[in-house]
Amino acid sequence: MDTKDTLSSPDESARPALPEDVEQPEQHAEAVPEPKKSPTPMQESLRRFRRDTRSMICLAIMILFLLIPLIGPPIYRNIGPVMTTSTGTQIHPQEYRDPYHQELDNQDQGPSAYYWLGTDSIGRDLLARLMQGLLISFAVAIVVEIVTDVLGLIVGTLAGYFGGWMDQILARFTDIMFAFPGLLFAILLTGIFGSSADTFFDKVPLVGGNGYARLILVSCALSLVSWPLVARLVRGQTLQIKEQPFIEAARASGASSSKTIIHHIIPNLFSLILVQISLSIGGTIIGEAGLSFLGLGVQPPGSSIGLMINDAANLVDTYPWEVLFPSIVLTIIVLCLSFIGDGMRDAFDPRSKD
Template identity: 70%
Template sequence: MDTKDKNSEHASPGLAASDSATMPVEGAGVAQPAEGSAIPADGKQPKKSGTPFQESLRRLRRDVRAMVSIGFLLFFIILPIVGPPIYRNIGPEMVTSMGDHVTSQVYRDPFHQELDNQDQGPSAYYWLGTDSIGRDLFSRLMQGMLISLVVAIVVEIVTVFLGIFFGVMAGYFGGWIDQILARFTDIMFAFPGLLFAILLTGIFGSSADTTFSSIPLIGQNGNARLVLVSIALALVQWPFIARLVRGQALQLREQQFVEAARSTGTTNFQIIKRHIIPNLIAIIIVQVSLDLGGIIIGEAGLSFLGLGVQPPGSSIGLMISDAQNLVDTHPWEVLLPSIVLTIIVLAFSFLGDGLRDAFDPRSKD
């Protein structure tokens, strides 16, 4: 046998032992990088990238204006729901000029009038004062915020449903549906939406008071016209979402995953349900957040003009209308609902901008 072979044969066990000595022990609790992968300088494994939706949420959380807006909106949503029953049960008992004892459940009712306490400033009885006929401003403000938010949510639900339905039908199928939608949206864009709502509520407002006045909750306390106001605002808003959805559906129907689904025999309904509509959720959320502020302004504007909520009901626009003649003597009664309306609208606007930046792939930093 060759001397070189003998030497290498004797050296093999030692070499194998040396190699095994330098290998880490399996199960030692330290994750080993894959073969050929680079080891970071700090020894930490790189973080896994999240889904596009998770990345969008991260960008939204970094937007200070959007986060502050969410905080304000949560406050203005929770306050009119939780606030009234608490506020009306924690006030002291009031003794009127006639010697009557009135509990906080009575004088803090948004529709109760205390003519001895007209245009009062903030006090232990009325935290934000009273209006010109002695009604609690804080109670009426919470009632007005609740009215505005309910109308905005109802209108947006109807708007999104109609917008998605007609937009997807027009964008995916085209044909006569697309032509009708295009002509209708052209008419709505040419005719001012708010003017259309004023015209509709102005013509049928009195009929709505008679027709809906007997409906519980809706028709009581001057709220009968809210049904008509909601219909008018929904008719004004839904063509805008339908046009946006139509444009996205036109792009999505040409994508490869839709073509692949179609080639496997998937029905059009299943394609729309599984592939088209889920890919529209992000832009719908952004558009809804931007529209809500406009709907609240629309409802407040109609109530301010006397076409929405009627006395003794409460709405932010109606509160501004009732106090507009008191700007010189009692400006607080006008400023209070105006400030609240401004904050709510700005919060929805800033949130919409933040959502648009977060869900738009081109805005990645």
């Protein structure tokens, strides 16, 4: 073997690595994990809320109470046995489980296969009336919260952002409302205009007839005493938000006041409004039940939780279930809404715990 050839052909393994022999970084690009996106403040708040076991249990109970009056009546009125009255007449559950049907042969009956929660003093199905009362309570609460929060959001945002005469009017009006008890003011309004509302709203679809005409007046009264508090909270939050750097940047970029309010201030108020709704909706339900209990809300033959408690209040010694069932339902609703409100406040404003 030629020595020159051997020397001129060094071992390939001893040859230093050339640039083309080096592994390209692109081969490991897939192995590098992409950085995770940090959650938004809203996502972080919802995550904290989901971790609150008590609030989640109460939320599940409230969803159940909301579904029962929506899907319960058609099911309940089609699964019962046929009833034979004292005169030999057969009555189907579609009739005797109607919340307005009076079966005088079955007054003050206890729970049975025909009436799952019993009957009241004039033979009406308590469960059917309780589901109807739940529907009324939730409907009034939703209407009142929509009116209260929309009006409070508009007035509070404008007062906090622009100040001036609108801020002064809001301040004086809220001072008057806070000096006068809200529920007492609602009682005064419904007591004075209740009879006129029965006549005026009797022909209104959905609410007119069957004793529900006064619900419009009740909703207006509860909204009137509730929105100043929302407006005051929104105003205070708006005063803080409008001093933030991103608001100054929006103004510097030439954004109008209306655009700044709609795109920058109102979105940052959603968490405050959401917490306020969760905390106040229980008080709204209590307010409607209290007015109906006093005879200023739903009128007979209509059904409301407060009216059911009032009808059975004098029978608590002899037929306690007639007042016990609606009272327990009302208590559970208010407690669950209170716990949900506390959980949402802690989730959206962790500093409130301190």
